[in-house]
Amino acid sequence: GQNIDQPTEMTATEGAIVQINCTYQTSGFNGLFWYQQHAGEAPTFLSYNVLDGLEEKGRFSSFLSRSKGYSYLLLKELQMKDSASYLCAVMDSNYQLIWGAGTKLIIKP
Amino acid sequence: TAGITQAPTSQILAAGRSMTLRCTQDMRHNAMYWYRQDLGLGLRLIHYSNTAGTTGKGEVPDGYSVSRANTDDFPLTLASAVPSQTSVYFCASSDKNTGELFFGEGSRLTVL
Numbered sequence: 568g569q570n571i572d573q574p575t576e577m578t579a580t581e582g583a584i585v586q587i588n589c590t591y592q593t594s595g596f597n598g599l600f601w602y603q604q605h606a607g608e609a610p611t612f613l614s615y616n617v618l619d620g621l622e623e624k625g626r627f628s629s630f631l632s633r634s635k636g637y638s639y640l641l642l643k644e645l646q647m648k649d650s651a652s653y654l655c656a657v658m659d660s661n662y663q664l665i666w667g668a669g670t671k672l673i674i675k676p
Numbered sequence: 677t678a679g680i681t682q683a684p685t686s687q688i689l690a691a692g693r694s695m696t697l698r699c700t701q702d703m704r705h706n707a708m709y710w711y712r713q714d715l716g717l718g719l720r721l722i723h724y725s726n727t728a729g730t731t732g733k734g735e736v737p738d739g740y741s742v743s744r745a746n747t748d749d750f751p752l753t754l755a756s757a758v759p760s761q762t763s764v765y766f767c768a769s770s771d772k773n774t775g776e777l778f779f780g781e782g783s784r785l786t787v788l
Contacts, residue, residue, distance in 0.1 A: 571718065598775060609766060609779035610719075654719070658775060663734075666718030 569593045571667035573655050578673045579645055587640045587653050587670045595660020601629055601640045602654040604669065610654055613640070642672075650674045678702050682767050682780035689757050689787050697752040697783045699767030707770045708750040709734075709777070710742060712763040719766065725750055757787040 570592045579585040591599070598617040602610035616622055616631035616638060628641040640653055652669040659665055683698045701708065706727045711719040721734030725744040739761060741753045754761055767780040 575716075600775070600777075602777075609781050610777070611779070612776045615774065615776065656719075662775075663721065663724075664719075664777070666720075668716060668718045 569657075569659065569665045571655055571657060571665055573653075573667040573670045575668070576671045576673065578675060579642075581645055581647060581674055581676050583645050584641065584643050585645060585672065587642070587655075587672065589638045589640070589655035589667060591636050591638070591655070591657045591665070591667075593657045593659045593665055596633060597658040597660065597662055599629075599631055599638050600656045600658070600664070601638075602656065603651050604654060605651045613653075645674050647674050647676070679778055680767055680769060680780035682765075682783050684783060685781065686784040687786070689754075689785060691758055691787055692756050695754045695757055695785070697754075697765055697767070697785070699750045699752070699780060700748050701750075701767075701769045701778075702748065703769060703771075703778065704747060705769035705778070706747070706772060708744065709768045709770070710740070710750070710752045711766045711768065712736065713766060713782075714763050722752065722765075754785075757785075759787045761785065762787045 573589045601613040604610040614629035621630045626643045631638045652671045654669045655667040656664045680701045709724045710722040720736050723742040725731045728747045765783045768777045770777050
């Protein structure tokens with residue numbers, strides 16, 4: 568079966584750096600997405616990786632290793648507003664998105 | 677910019693009643709989706725539509741139906757609601773060039 572694994576919850580300190588990991592086993596691969604979802608709100612797009620390597624976008628970076636079935640989202644200079652759930656999703660060979668359950672990130676002052 | 681509009685925002689429904697969740701987009705995206713989101717689970721695809729006039733079943737289609745009469749509208753109908761359909765429902769559309777999903781604000785449905 569297809570599976571996306573990410574930690575359920577993480578805690579970090581304001582101003583610090585946090586890395587949220589995602590491992591996947593899917594039938595085919597057509598890209599990996601990260602979305603941010605604040606409590607009670609809709610998910611919003613953060614990043615897309617289809618080739619191996621690091622994609623940097625401001626304070627957020629996303630890394631992909633297709634051979635290892637692994638990605639991470641790196642958040643730098645954490646701010647209180649970064650408290651949210653972070654969803655990892657993989658597009659399979661049928662171009663359907665398979666979603667992880669999300670990682671709830673708690674930022675403490 | 678409206679993007680995707682869902683209605684109602686929340687609803688309490690008696691078991692056995694029918695309900696239609698409305699979804700309208702103004703981005704002219706061909707592909708649209710309905711997901712449900714439950715605590716501890718990832719977003720689960722209910723139904724999708726790759727273009728107007730076509731629909732397909734997702735991971736959890738039972739008890740739900742959809743239609744796609746035009747590009748903009750993609751309503752989701754529960755013919756006879758059951759308590760297990762209590763969830764938050766998200767409508768989404770995707771940009772064909774990037775694959776990025778754009779979500780509506782969600783509809784919180786409680787079936788008693």
